Amino acid sequence: MSISHALLGLLETGPRHGYDLKRTFDAKFGQDRPLHYGQVYSTMSRLLKNGLVEVEGIEPGEGPERKRYAITDAGITDVQQWLATPEKPEPYLQSTLYTKLVLALLTGRDGAALLDVQRAEHLRLMRELTRRKTEGDLADQLICDHALFHLEADLRWLETAAARLDKLAQEVRA
Amino acid sequence: MMSTGTVPAADPTADTGVLLSANGLRKTYGTTPALDGADFAIRPGEIVAVMGPSGSGKSTLLHCLAGIVPPDEGQVRYAGRELSALSDAERSALRRSDFGFVFQFGQLVPELTCLENAALPLRLAGTRRKEAEAQAARWLERLEVDDVRHHRPGQVSGGQGQRVAVARALAGMPRVVFADEPTGALDSHNGERVMQLLTEAARETQAAVVLVTHESRVAAYSDREIVVRDGRARDMSAMAGAV
Numbered sequence: 516m517s518i519s520h521a522l523l524g525l526l527e528t529g530p531r532h533g534y535d536l537k538r539t540f541d542a543k544f545g546q547d548r549p550l551h552y553g554q555v556y557s558t559m560s561r562l563l564k565n566g567l568v569e570v571e572g573i574e575p576g577e578g579p580e581r582k583r584y585a586i587t588d589a590g591i592t593d594v595q596q597w598l599a600t601p602e603k604p605e606p607y608l609q610s611t612l613y614t615k616l617v618l619a620l621l622t623g624r625d626g627a628a629l630l631d632v633q634r635a636e637h638l639r640l641m642r643e644l645t646r647r648k649t650e651g652d653l654a655d656q657l658i659c660d661h662a663l664f665h666l667e668a669d670l671r672w673l674e675t676a677a678a679r680l681d682k683l684a685q686e687v688r689a
Numbered sequence: 690m691m692s693t694g695t696v697p698a699a700d701p702t703a704d705t706g707v708l709l710s711a712n713g714l715r716k717t718y719g720t721t722p723a724l725d726g727a728d729f730a731i732r733p734g735e736i737v738a739v740m741g742p743s744g745s746g747k748s749t750l751l752h753c754l755a756g757i758v759p760p761d762e763g764q765v766r767y768a769g770r771e772l773s774a775l776s777d778a779e780r781s782a783l784r785r786s787d788f789g790f791v792f793q794f795g796q797l798v799p800e801l802t803c804l805e806n807a808a809l810p811l812r813l814a815g816t817r818r819k820e821a822e823a824q825a826a827r828w829l830e831r832l833e834v835d836d837v838r839h840h841r842p843g844q845v846s847g848g849q850g851q852r853v854a855v856a857r858a859l860a861g862m863p864r865v866v867f868a869d870e871p872t873g874a875l876d877s878h879n880g881e882r883v884m885q886l887l888t889e890a891a892r893e894t895q896a897a898v899v900l901v902t903h904e905s906r907v908a909a910y911s912d913r914e915i916v917v918r919d920g921r922a923r924d925m926s927a928m929a930g931a932v
Binding site: 635637638644645649663674 | 742885911912914923925926
């Protein structure tokens with residue numbers, strides 16, 4: 516994810532201090548990976564340098580920097596461009612799972628066991644996300660659903676690979 | 690929990706805490722082996738997903754566990770009793786009193802209203818109509834389909850019908866719920882809601898749930914999963930975390 520665009524987008528809803536930006540980002544997007552303060556301030560310095568944000572005011576006080584940042588017109592244009600540009604779909608062609616499976620088969624190891632262990636691990640995570648989803652609000656549900664759909668796709672691939680394992684073993688050893 | 694059937698009460702879960710177990714089940718249809726030495730165990734309040742490719746023996750396992758189909762070999766033990774040692778009448782009574790069933794297409798009785806459908810297992814177990822319908826109504830409310838209680842199954846959506854089927858399965862406070870692809874005919878949103886309501890209710894009443902599904906998102910509502918391949922059942926939960 517582009518953190519600078521996410522922070523810039525949050526600033527479009529109104530001017531904020533760095534600390535406030537970090538808290539809002541963490542609450543909305545930082546589910547498992549909260550931002551470091553350092554990331555916020557270095558990003559703000561860069562956006563400032565590029566003219567995408569400006570310092571609206573500096574408040575005296577103890578603790579962290581109390582600069583209040585506001586988005587500029589150029590910043591709004593930048594956010595608009597970012598939102599309007601589709602993300603490149605991940606091709607997932609360099610799959611670690613596939614590499615591990617082929618290497619297991621090449622070295623005479625048990626490919627089915629490898630797939631079973633991975634399958635169990637995927638389902639364990641899916642259970643965890645499902646629990647979190649059922650206890651959470653709509654934002655949690657959507658975030659967890661996104662992850663769940665991807666894990667489900669992985670699982671389908673694991674099933675497909677398991678069903679074709681003998682043929683794959685023949686091909687990679689040929 | 691309940692026990693209103695004619696089968697005499699027995700050692701509830703024995704000393705192992707296992708409520709329902711199967712050992713070395715074999716079942717062949719014609720020349721096709723459906724189960725080939727399958728084992729299974731479930732404790733009260735546990736939700737176990739049974740997964741596996743089509744034709745792997747998932748449904749046969751469920752039918753054997755529920756005493757609907759007798760295995761050719763092996764044993765099924767429920768609450769300390771072996772099912773094959775019971776007479777047909779005793780097994781039927783056990784299914785009515787202790788087991789609840791949810792199938793892929795609800796299988797509601799079309800001539801009855803949703804309320805009458807949900808109350809049916811209780812009525813068959815001898816509960817008076819008023820009491821049975823009062824209990825069924827509470828479950829319809831719990832399953833969020835109270836508003837269709839006077840409709841017939843043909844007048845409700847697939848999702849509503851399936852919720853009525855879940856209410857019917859739970860109204861008798863069964864100790865084991867057998868669910869065979871309970872969300873297979875529903876869209877993803879409705880399917881998940883049905884799973885959420887089913888698993889919440891089962892956990893609350895400490896009912897064990899045997900959940901046959903081929904959908905991983907549905908299986909994710911379980912506590913652990915068994916994979917059936919070529920008629921053999923394997924417990925996968927021990928493998929998680931091993932990578």
